[in-house]
Amino acid sequence: MDKNHIHRLIARYFEAETSVEEEHLLLKMLLRSRDEDPLVDEALAVMGYTRLAPSQKNKTLWLKKKFIIPAAAVVLIFSTAVFWFAANHNGTKYKCYAYMDGIRIENQAEIASLIKSQLNEVAGAGLSIEKGISDDLEDMRQALNGL
Amino acid sequence: MKKKIFCILILNLVTLLAKAQEGLNIAPFFSDSYAGIPNVTLVSMNYDKNSQRGMKKYKSISVADNSELADKIKRAVTKDGTSAVNKEVSYVGGDLYFGFYSLGGEKGSKRYLLFLNRRPKGIEKTTLIFIEGDLDENAVKSLIKES
Structure with missing residues (x-):
């Protein structure tokens, strides 16, 4: 080649x-x-x-x-799958339950009553704060009016 | 390319796991591990789609005569409160008395914390409430006031 x-x-x-x-x-x-x-x-x-x-x-x-x-x-x-399992199985097969002094409650009416009393307490605190703010503002208004 | 796919998958897994655990410092206090402690009341309620005006989850822990546990809860609330979208808090004598925290969240899964510490009022009792659902701040406040 x-x-x-x-x-x-x-x-x-x-x-x-x-x-x-x-x-x-x-x-x-x-x-x-x-x-x-x-x-x-x-x-x-x-x-x-x-x-x-x-x-x-x-x-x-x-x-x-x-x-x-x-x-x-x-x-x-x-x-x-891990996320779905964790989101839907968080330690108990019941979706509604409560414990009081270690005793498990599954009666929905009792649980609803517990929730209501807790929210009442918080509402009471919230209202007393609002009242406190209103009272303070009223005091300031009166002070301004007195000037 | 392989490394990018691996990193994306790990990030996806971590995000999903974090979401499943709610990612809040207060989350452990709603677990059953506190159920057996005396003077502790735990409530866990999951609502179905059509009930309770948009509320999906209600969890609470109420602790009486246990200042150590109450202080732990208060510290966790304070930490989670730093990332709140909106908050209304009240201190008495330098101690956190009341807190309403809006933690934000995706549409349909907005999260709120309600905290009440009665120690400044002379009562050793602390209540922490976690609410999640399709409801805005005003709806949560209405729910509290109407209960």
């Missing part, structure tokens, strides 16, 4: 001017002339890399599709 012809093809390959058929032909020529010419060896090394690189990428993509994405889906489903 004409060495000049091979070198011209190699130059065109490095310039990205070769067609697919020319690349196949060049590869055959390079494999036959291996270890005879440093330029041939260089071109062979590069062609070998470009052939290898796409399949490495394919391998990574395959790994992503086969393992990482399903693993991500499993973690997402698991975390959603």
Whole structure:
């Protein structure tokens, strides 16, 4: 095989001017002339890399599709299940209950009465604060009027 | 890319777990671990969609003659109160007497804290109420005043 012809093809390959058929032909020529010419060896090394690189990428993509994405889906489903379970099962199967001095109460009427008395107490405190504010404002109004 | 997916999933899991635990310092005081303590009243009420004017959850703890536990609750309320969207508080003699805290939340799940410490009035009794539901501040105040 004409060495000049091979070198011209190699130059065109490095310039990205070769067609697919020319690349196949060049590869055959390079494999036959291996270890005879440093330029041939260089071109062979590069062609070998470009052939290898796409399949490495394919391998990574395959790994992503086969393992990482399903693993991500499993973690997402698991975390959603944990949230749902925690939100709906907070220590007791009954949604309404109370404890007074360690005794469990599940009678809804009794619980409603407990809630009412607690809110009454808080309301009482809130009202006394509001009254205190009103009294203070009234005192200030009278003081201003007296000026 | 793998690291980004992993980080997003971990963040998702942590967020969901935090939400499930309500993320409040006062949350542990509504657990059954306080149910057996003398002079402690615990109430837990979950309402279905169509009842109680938008209220979904009512939880309360009322502690009498237990200043240590009462002080723990007060410290937790004070911490949670720092992140309140809105609050109305009253101090007597330098001690937190009453607190109404609006903690915000998503539509349909707004959260409120009501705290009453009667110690400044000479009564060793502390009540903490947690309300969650589809109701604004005025609705909560109406609920308290009308009970």
